[in-house]
Amino acid sequence: MIIKNLTVRFGAFTAVDDVTLEIPQGAIVGLVGESGSGKSTLAKAVTGLVRYTGEISGADTRRIQMVFQNPYASLNPRMTVGASVAEGLRLPRADRAAEVERLLSLVSLPGAVAQRYPRELSGGMRQRVAIARALGARPELLVADEITSALDVSVQGSVLNLVRSLREELGLSMLFISHNLAVVRYVSDVVAVMHQGRLVETGPTEEVVDAPRHDYTRSLLEAVPRLGRVS
Numbered sequence: 001m002i003i004k005n006l007t008v009r010f011g012a013f014t015a016v017d018d019v020t021l022e023i024p025q026g027a028i029v030g031l032v033g034e035s036g037s038g039k040s041t042l043a044k045a046v047t048g049l050v051r052y053t054g055e056i057s058g059a060d061t062r063r064i065q066m067v068f069q070n071p072y073a074s075l076n077p078r079m080t081v082g083a084s085v086a087e088g089l090r091l092p093r094a095d096r097a098a099e100v101e102r103l104l105s106l107v108s109l110p111g112a113v114a115q116r117y118p119r120e121l122s123g124g125m126r127q128r129v130a131i132a133r134a135l136g137a138r139p140e141l142l143v144a145d146e147i148t149s150a151l152d153v154s155v156q157g158s159v160l161n162l163v164r165s166l167r168e169e170l171g172l173s174m175l176f177i178s179h180n181l182a183v184v185r186y187v188s189d190v191v192a193v194m195h196q197g198r199l200v201e202t203g204p205t206e207e208v209v210d211a212p213r214h215d216y217t218r219s220l221l222e223a224v225p226r227l228g229r230v231s
Contacts, residue, residue: 063139148178
């Protein structure tokens with residue numbers, strides 16, 4: 001998918017300013033920046049949640065799915081997990097239970113979770129359910145907006161490992177958004193750095209981390225003092 005010259009304005013304020021970014025098929029592009037940098041607004045534009053000018057090509061926008069930061073807020077508390085995951089499936093009703101079980105298995109959850117309600121699950125489990133629900137739409141692109149920031153540190157790693165395994169197993173293309181460059185580095189093939197609504201640096205992950213060209217990228221790296229090489 002190619003995002004070309006995308007701009008989002010709210011009145012006189014420009015939240016996203018002329019952004020051009022390619023998300024290769026089967027790759028994870030990590031979009032990193034501080035709060036207020038415009039990265040979440042860009043995500044909403046890509047998924048059609050806010051109006052923009054510019055062009056998005058190379059993907060059916062109806063098959064772009066988003067996973068939000070707060071999994072509890074994004075799941076209907078009155079619906080079972082199974083009902084939530086099944087909601088977007090384009091299958092005969094008789095086939096939905098098996099597909100729900102398959103989707104839950106993809107995110108390493110047992111089929112029995114389908115009978116439970118979001119309030120009965122941990123934050124990490126709820127986020128896995130949200131990912132399973134998004135996968136049910138067979139997305140061409142999955143947009144993950146700060147999906148680990150609301151989770152305990154103890155479970156963030158397992159969700160990041162899940163993201164990596166889904167890319168390997170499904171060939172999933174993803175725009176992975178975070179304020180944490182260490183997190184982005186762990187899961188991404190390409191890093192795009194956003195500052196004050198503009199992309200200031202883009203490149204292969206190791207190149208950006210090992211030899212940053214922009215002062216803002218260097219400041220993000222300095223904020224993670226023990227950022228070491230990921231094996």
